[in-house]
Amino acid sequence: MNFLANPLLSPTLGNSALTSMMDPFGFGRAALSYWRDSVERNVLYWDVMRERGNQYLAHMEQTKPNVLGFDTEVLMDGRTLPNPTNYELLRVLPKGDTVTDPSKRPFVVVDPRAGHGPGIGGFKPDSELGVALKAGHPCYFIGFLPFPEPGQTVEDVVEAEIAFLRHVIELHPETTEKPMVVGNCQAGWQIMMAAALEPDVFGPILIAGAPLSYWAGEHGKAPMRYTGGMVGGSWITALTSDMGNGLFDGAWLVQNFERLNPANTYWKKQYHLYANIDTETSRYLEFERWWGGHVVLGGEEIQYIVDNLFVGNRLSTAQLVTRDGRRIDLRNVRSPVVVFCSRGDDITPPPQALGWIRDLYEGEEDIIANDQTIIYCLHDTTGHLGIFVSGSVSRKEHSEFTANMDYIDVMPPGLYETTISHASERADAELIERDYLLEFNPRNFEELDRDVMHKPEDDRRFATVARISEINLGLYRIYMQPWLQAVMTPEAARWIRRMHPIRLGYKLLSDRNPLSVPLPVMADYVRKHREPVGQDNVFKAFETMASDQIVASLNAWRDFRDSSTERLFMDIYGQPLLQAAVGLYGDAHVHRRRPGAEPEHRRFIQHQQDELRKQITQGGPHAAVMRAVIYVLGGAPATDERNFKRLRASRAKLEPSSSLSEFKRLVREQFFILKLDREQALSTLPVLLEGEDNAAIDGHLEHLEHVFSASGELTAHAAERFEQVKALFGQARPALPATADSLEAEPDTKPQVKPENKSEAKAEVVTDTDTEGATTQEAKPSAASSAPAAAAKKPATRSANARRGTSRKR
Helix, strand or coil, X not given: CCCCCCXXXXXXXXXXXXXXXXXXXXXXHHHHHXXXXXXHHHHHHHHHHHHXXXXXXXXXXXXXXXXXXXXXXXXXXXXXXXCCCCEEEEEEECCCCCCCCCCCCCEEEECCCCCECCCHHHCCCCCHHHHHHHCCCCEEEEXXXXXXXXXXXXXXXXXXXXXXXXXXXXCXXXXXXXXXXXXXXXXXXXXXXXXXXXXXXXXXXXXXXCCCCCCCCCCCCCHHHHHHHHCCCCHHHHHHHHHCCCEEECHHHHHHHHHHCHHHHHHHHHHHHHHCCCCCHHHHHHHXXXXXXXXXXXXXXXXXXXXXXXXXXXXXXXXXECCCCCEECHHHCCCCEEEXXXXXXXXXXXXXXXXXXXXXXXXXXXXXXXXXXXXXXXXCCCCCCHHHHCHHHHHHHHHHHHHCHHXXXXXXXXXXXXXXXXXXXXXXXXXXXXXXEEEEEECCHHHHHHHHCCCHHHHHHHHHHHHHHHHHHHHHHHHCHXXXXXXXXXXXXXXXXXXXXXXXXXXXXXXXXXXXXXXXXXXXXXXXXXXXXXXXXXXXXXXXXXXXXXXXXXXXXXXXXXXXXXXXXXXXXXXXXXXXXXXXXXXXXXXXXXXHHCHHHHHHXXXXXXXXXXXXXXXXXXXXXXXXXXXXXXXXXXXEHHHHHHHHXXXXXXXXXXXXXXXXXXXXXXXXXXXXXXXXXXXXXXHHCCCCCHHHHXXXXXXXHHHHCECECCCHHHHHHHHHHHHHHHCCCCCCCCCHHHHHHCCCCXXXXXXXXXXXXXXXXXEEXXXXXXXXXXXXXXXXXXXXXXXXXXXXXXXXHHHHHHHHHC
């Protein structure tokens, strides 16, 4: 018997007429259709929950669970290293017709270990790994096992990642380019620590949704930064680890993430599955396989993270020191750093992703002085997971980062923001090779502060939290920890983990529950006789309205909770008396002192500048041409991949056999020289070209024209600079040799060397309008630049005098 049969919906003619007479407006038929549809959706929904529970149990029983969508092979096991860790290096095998080129730059993705299992970076074809594989790059993945090794520390993990990268470099002796490394979320700050300790093993670094400045945030948003203060510091972390017998259950971290958005956790995500049960099942189960794959962290690891990062914020101020005495200073990172974050991310908002730049440096000039290239990209809407999971983000942002990694690697030092525009929206679409154009716009700290929104008074509050955390942790370790560690056993800790509410939610709705036995039979029957209701059903519309009201109510509760928490935090930790009681006296400068303000750092910068001044007149024609390229291209308000085409054309001409790293050194050296003293750098161009004949100089100018035309016409400002370069190159041309008639006509006195034209003896002042409309005076050096020209003519004069002397002897 069909328990869902509806006699009023029978298609017979008699029933149809009777139904129309008894239900002229169709409300009854709509109600019965909706009733049947809702019953069917309920059966299917609970069957999906049963499948989710079975999937969770099967996933957790695996020795090395991950959710990678690609086949892999293990290359290195971190458990075999001198300091064992539960990390491993995997080679990602391309699918189907995809072919990788071993000569291309390797691509390494490091997955976050923040409660969930590994694999989110290669979750599906349109992912970070998928994009790199399609581009032909050899790809590698650094993942981890569910349980840590005994005694494993954060420093051990960092050293393991360095060892993995060294092995990747060894696997590709045919390329000199270092691997591009992608760190998602928690893995972002981890690879930044590794790059600060061993900068030589890293190529360009992309950190996606990675928090590095934990005190930063906008009022009214980023409520997670107040958590440490509201629980009294990191003692609660030590308590949780002790309850786990030295292990910290990652399910607690996942629970914190879920509480950020109660509407999505308790209703929206589940209702979306219920309302679209016929189409969303596979996507839902695929995501839950990762979201429910909880892992365990070592107690020492999580305590280090909370004390030094979440509460102490010591990474972005260079206060971390390794056990062997090495300071972890992010200014030591020599690779370009791309920071990818989103305004829609409530776990790692832009201030926490970008605040480390302001913590470390006094301004963009300080970044340039440190020879660092920092690029940031702000997405407007995507959430935290969307940064490294969303297919649309992968096809757009990650595809552009991958395609431009070589350009990013040779970009001059500085602070840049990227913007991505669709090629079809631009007038110069025919010059763009792909669907999108990635542009790099120079930024200053005033523009950066619009996203970081730094507030010194907040620093004092969080510094107070850090001091109170140290006090409370010390009290806990003296009075509570010994007792708890004495009574806690491995079996008790395992039982507590199994009874965690999140874990129970998966286990209770699985085949292990006897009440779920009839679900697969009922679900199979419903699928065979499914009659979904249309969206125009009035009761389905009422259901959608009710769901929206529930979401709005939960969001209102969330906003009230977050605003109350923020207000309470600000009131408690903003009290001068409390700040004075913990030793701050209302001043947190010891916690926020910029490393760049140290005297030894300033001496280092001065030494670097002195060395650069010695190189202004060195390098020969190659340096002159590259200096000219950088100067002319620097006249544009923004740069993009088309400028890389120009640089690539210049490399093919100047340094055809050089590696990208050597070419990068040449580009950066000439950039710094122009930045240090532009007038002298330009005036010495003729000096660099000394000894070149007219044909060689003409060849250099032709090469420059070829480079600048590689991707369209120059802007008016850049074209003006090119004309200036042509004039300077012209000053290096050798003097015309004297003829025999002119030698006989000359008197027997030392000739007066005169410039060939007035432009060599007279300074020309060119108005240089920068990108912000300010006007500066840029002098084309005459005295300094005519001196090399005169020097170039002196040998010809001496040779003429020598010839006259010879004729007299005859």
